[in-house]
Amino acid sequence: MEKKSHGNLEALGPDAVLVQPIVATRSSFYHLALALLGFTTFAFFAWLHQLRWGLGTTGLNVPVYWGFYITNFVFFIGISHAGTLISAILRLCHAEWRRSITRAAEVITVLVLFFGVGSVIVDLGRPDRMLNVLKHPNFHSPLLWDVCSVSAYLLASSIYLYLPLIPDIAILRDYGGKYTRFYRLLALGWQGTKRQRHLLDRAIAVMAVLVIPIAISVHTVVSWVFGMTVQPMWHSTIFGPYFVVGAIFSGIASLIIAMALIRRIYYLQHYLKAVHFDNLGTLLLVFALLWFYFTFAEHLTTFYGRDPAHLVVFYSKLTGRYAPLFWGMVVTCFVIPVGILCRRRTRTVTGTVAASISVLVGMWLERFAIVVPTLSRPRVPWSKVFYSPTWVEIGITLGFGATFIFLYMLFTKFFPIVSIWEVQEGREVALEEVAKRIDSYMPGPPAVEGARFTAGTEGALQLEGE
Amino acid sequence: MPRWGMVVDLTKCTACQACVVACQTENNVPCVEPEQAALGRIISWLKVLPEIKGAYPRISMQLMPLPCLHCDSPPCIRVCPVGATGITPEGVVRQIFARCIGCRYCTNACPYTRRMFNWYKPNFPGELQQALNPDVTVRPKGVVEKCTLCHHRLMQAKERARAEGRALAEGDYVPACVEICPANAMYFGDLDDPDSKVAGLARSPRAFRYLEDLGTEPKVIYLTEGEWAGGKEKPRQP
Numbered sequence: 001m002e003k004k005s006h007g008n009l010e011a012l013g014p015d016a017v018l019v020q021p022i023v024a025t026r027s028s029f030y031h032l033a034l035a036l037l038g039f040t041t042f043a044f045f046a047w048l049h050q051l052r053w054g055l056g057t058t059g060l061n062v063p064v065y066w067g068f069y070i071t072n073f074v075f076f077i078g079i080s081h082a083g084t085l086i087s088a089i090l091r092l093c094h095a096e097w098r099r100s101i102t103r104a105a106e107v108i109t110v111l112v113l114f115f116g117v118g119s120v121i122v123d124l125g126r127p128d129r130m131l132n133v134l135k136h137p138n139f140h141s142p143l144l145w146d147v148c149s150v151s152a153y154l155l156a157s158s159i160y161l162y163l164p165l166i167p168d169i170a171i172l173r174d175y176g177g178k179y180t181r182f183y184r185l186l187a188l189g190w191q192g193t194k195r196q197r198h199l200l201d202r203a204i205a206v207m208a209v210l211v212i213p214i215a216i217s218v219h220t221v222v223s224w225v226f227g228m229t230v231q232p233m234w235h236s237t238i239f240g241p242y243f244v245v246g247a248i249f250s251g252i253a254s255l256i257i258a259m260a261l262i263r264r265i266y267y268l269q270h271y272l273k274a275v276h277f278d279n280l281g282t283l284l285l286v287f288a289l290l291w292f293y294f295t296f297a298e299h300l301t302t303f304y305g306r307d308p309a310h311l312v313v314f315y316s317k318l319t320g321r322y323a324p325l326f327w328g329m330v331v332t333c334f335v336i337p338v339g340i341l342c343r344r345r346t347r348t349v350t351g352t353v354a355a356s357i358s359v360l361v362g363m364w365l366e367r368f369a370i371v372v373p374t375l376s377r378p379r380v381p382w383s384k385v386f387y388s389p390t391w392v393e394i395g396i397t398l399g400f401g402a403t404f405i406f407l408y409m410l411f412t413k414f415f416p417i418v419s420i421w422e423v424q425e426g427r428e429v430a431l432e433e434v435a436k437r438i439d440s441y442m443p444g445p446p447a448v449e450g451a452r453f454t455a456g457t458e459g460a461l462q463l464e465g466e
Numbered sequence: 467m468p469r470w471g472m473v474v475d476l477t478k479c480t481a482c483q484a485c486v487v488a489c490q491t492e493n494n495v496p497c498v499e500p501e502q503a504a505l506g507r508i509i510s511w512l513k514v515l516p517e518i519k520g521a522y523p524r525i526s527m528q529l530m531p532l533p534c535l536h537c538d539s540p541p542c543i544r545v546c547p548v549g550a551t552g553i554t555p556e557g558v559v560r561q562i563f564a565r566c567i568g569c570r571y572c573t574n575a576c577p578y579t580r581r582m583f584n585w586y587k588p589n590f591p592g593e594l595q596q597a598l599n600p601d602v603t604v605r606p607k608g609v610v611e612k613c614t615l616c617h618h619r620l621m622q623a624k625e626r627a628r629a630e631g632r633a634l635a636e637g638d639y640v641p642a643c644v645e646i647c648p649a650n651a652m653y654f655g656d657l658d659d660p661d662s663k664v665a666g667l668a669r670s671p672r673a674f675r676y677l678e679d680l681g682t683e684p685k686v687i688y689l690t691e692g693e694w695a696g697g698k699e700k701p702r703q704p
Contacts, residue, residue: 054607055568056585061506063579065570125568125583125608129548132567138549143571147547229575230541230680378579379677380532381517385506 012171014270015423018416021266023177025413036406043399046392047122055125057392064375064387068397069123074367075250076116076400077150077222078243082251083109084157085215086283088208094437096430097279099422100271104262105255106161107417111407112254113154115400122396142224153211153218160207163200166190167421179414219247226370232309233302233317233374242294249287249333250363253356256280258408260353262417271418274349281352284359285341292334295366312377321386322373325365332362468634469557470615471657471685472644473667474531478651481514481529485643485652489533492616492642494602496588509582511613512643528691531652533643534559534580534613535676535684542572542581550610557657557685558615566609573610577680581612616641636662657685 012019050057060067083105090098121127133147170190173183190196223243226234236242256277263272299318302310317326337355340346372387389397411417489495489512498508512533519526536559543551543559550566553559561581573581587607590598598604601618605611623639636655644654655664664687667673672689 054584054586056502056507060585062508062582063506063573065573065583120569123569125570125610126566126606129565129567132548132550132565136548136550136565138546140544141547141571142545143547143569225571229545230577231574375574379577380515380579382579383506 012420015420017267018271018418018420018423019172019175021412022172022414022416029409029413033406033409036402036409039399039402040406041399043396043403046395046399050122050392050396051127057390059387059389059393061385061387063378063382064372064385066123066371066375067387068368068389068393069119071364071368071371072397072400073116073119073123074222074243074371075364076112076119077219078247078250078363078367079254080109080112080116080153080157080251081215081219081244081247082112082255083107084153084160084211085248086251086255088160088211088215091204091208092212094434096426096434097276099426099430100268100418101255101259101276101280102164102422103161103415103419104258104417106157106164107408107411108251108254108258109157110154110161111404111411113150113157115404117150117154118400142221142228145221146225149214149218149221153214156207156211156214160204160211163204163207164419164422165415166200167192168416168419171420172415216244219244226374231374232307232377232379233313234370236298238294238298238301242298245287245290245294246363246366249284249291250360252280252284252287253359253363256284256352256356257360260349262412263349266412266417268418271423277349277352278344278347281341281347281355284337284352284355288334288337288341288359292338295330295333309379313373316373316377317369321376322369325369329362329365329369332358333366334362336362467555467658468656469658469685470536470620470639471557471655471664471668471687472533472536472615472641473653473664473673473687473689475651475653475667475689476528476530476691477689478649479529479531480649480651481531482648483514484646484648485531486510486512486514488642488646489613491597492599492602493614494588494590494598494604495611496584496604497591497594498589502585507585509584509611511580511582511611530676530688531643532578532580532676533615533686535578535682535686536613536615538683538685539681541575541577541680541682545571545575547571551612556620558617558620559612560614560617561610561612563603563605563609563611568608568610570610577677577682581610583610584608 058067058069087098087102087105090102121130124130133144137144137147139145166186166188167190169183170187170192173180173187220240220243223239227236227239229235259272259276259280263269299314302314316322336358340351340355340358376385376387490510493511495509495511502508512531515530515532517528517530519528536557538553538557540551540553540559543553547569548565548567550562551559551572552562568583570583573579573583584605584607588604590604599618601622619641620639624634627634627638636659640654644652653664653667655662657665657668659665667689668687670689673687674690675684675687678684
């Protein structure tokens with residue numbers, strides 16, 4: 001595979017537009033960044049207030065010991081499944097349309113994990129003692145399993161984000177704009193030699209395989225925090241896969257929204273095309289149906305079993321105080337997205353974005369409807385105390401969301417949000433490879449020269465004919 | 467090694483709440499402002515739980531004093547990520563206040579809701595400052611606390627017995643709630659000693675453990691209210 005050296009941006013040809021966000025920054029970027037940082041500052045002060053006075057400044061009470069923060073934790077960790085998992089699966093399946101979307105997905109994963117972990121730290125009564133989880137670990141606790149799997153996931157997904165970045169960092173280094181020393185350091189001496197390409201392809205393939213079980217374990221373990229207790233409607237064997245499906249569901253939705261924004265703001269309509277939204281929209285549709293199946297199975301089993309302790313929680317969700325949240329979740333997670341996505345005519349960019357926003361709202365409600373109703377109705381008869389968040393919790397939640405968006409924006413200002421080398425590779429070699437691959441599926445002698453596809457141990461795009 | 471347990475005779479209990487007050491003062495349980503109490507942030511290691519049975523007109527209310535039940539298989543200690551809670555060889559479910567990170571997983575895992583969280587800095591207004599028990603630490607804000615079966619009393623009883631060169635005898639160590647009970651409805655002792663009062667009562671046909679189908683194996687045992695089920699155990703005059 002020959003690789004040209006990039007002396008300047010002209011060498012990128014039409015792909016120069018991918019570097020444009022790094023080269024030039026419009027004033028609207030600074031305005032938006034300032035507005036987002038306003039939320040960050042507010043959240044920071046809310047947290048200081050909470051540290052000063054204690055968790056009494058939140059709306060939490062006895063017996064609702066967990067509320068917004070733990071809901072956010074599950075929600076953010078769920079969104080983290082956007083990236084790495086989707087990108088890894090698409091890579092392993094040789095889905096050629098992945099090339100321009102994988103980076104946008106992987107960045108979501110790495111950044112949002114910090115807010116998932118941050119939500120738990122904010123929830124602690126004594127965050128100053130949080131390192132006790134390393135000093136006195138109790139491996140019987142599902143929360144410690146979480147510490148292990150989330151750390152592993154953060155590490156693996158950071159590597160998985162970084163590896164395909166290396167050739168692009170080298171492009172920026174050779175372009176010789178701002179921060180050349182920073183890019184030189186990160187490029188690890190990338191020259192695009194055949195050997196380097198081979199090593200990179202292998203490393204990416206290994207990480208893609210490795211990251212999938214880790215990602216699945218992460219959300220399974222998050223669900224086990226609830227499932228391992230004996231509390232009504234938490235103690236469920238279905239929670240592992242149910243949470244994983246919900247996580248991928250909200251992950252795809254956030255990816256679609258991120259892609260739509262990138263495409264609009266950085267004029268990348270030629271890279272993030274309608275077909276990408278159509279494909280991801282179809283995937284979102286599949287997960288909406290899967291989500292409905294799991295939700296239905298979970299609730300029907302509870303209802304049919306008629307365990308009184310479970311039924312109390314069940315009815316508080318279906319007809320009681322939490323009914324607006326529960327039915328709101330059914331509408332936003334199922335009715336709206338399926339209504340939009342089931343027809344090709346409405347599976348447009350606007351349509352998929354609308355469905356995705358609805359799914360994100362719905363999945364947050366779903367997490368809330370799992371955490372709070374169970375705690376509100378313990379087995380022991382308890383005076384009816386209801387949970388509603390205070391300004392501290394709302395402020396920190398908004399601040400986390402805003403800070404995530406800010407960091408995502410910042411990333412696009414330092415690294416290309418669409419992988420340049422992967423798009424180039426797609427343009428240069430993928431067409432031929434796909435033709436060979438399809439030819440290899442067909443009966444009879446190969447029509448294309450050298451088309452014998454070898455099973456993929458040698459990385460995604462290794463072919464015998466080369 | 468004794469296995470400390472408690473028996474509460476619900477027929478004798480008048481729900482006077484003396485045990486609750488004794489527990490609060492003995493263990494330096496902080497006071498909570500009325501508006502905080504309305505939010506459900508009362509800290510009470512021992513609570514008299516009203517359980518309403520049936521529906522109008524055939525309605526009855528059972529009042530049961532509910533401390534930590536010191537389960538032999540406690541759901542709370544398994545889930546603690548830092549091992550801040552555990553069970554002593556004598557069967558007391560203890561809490562290390564200095565290690566607790568305040569994640570409140572244990573409070574959510576306890577099916578009896580018997581673990582309490584310090585939402586604020588502990589508050590002891592006015593004269594209550596002087597009433598603090600010097601044998602019990604005051605817990606800081608942000609940690610979970612719970613009934614210790616007045617563990618400081620066990621320590622003192624052991625020291626006294628050692629000083630007098632004898633073994634710990636029945637009645638040497640009694641938690642504050644049991645000591646104060648004016649109706650003598652609460653009993654305390656070693657459940658593993660077949661001759662002890664509590665072990666005898668625990669074998670009574672009236673004995674039950676609260677939510678025992680959850681498999682938590684509580685060491686606080688209740689004797690049912692109302693009709694004598696077996697006749698083996700006659701009500702005793704205090």
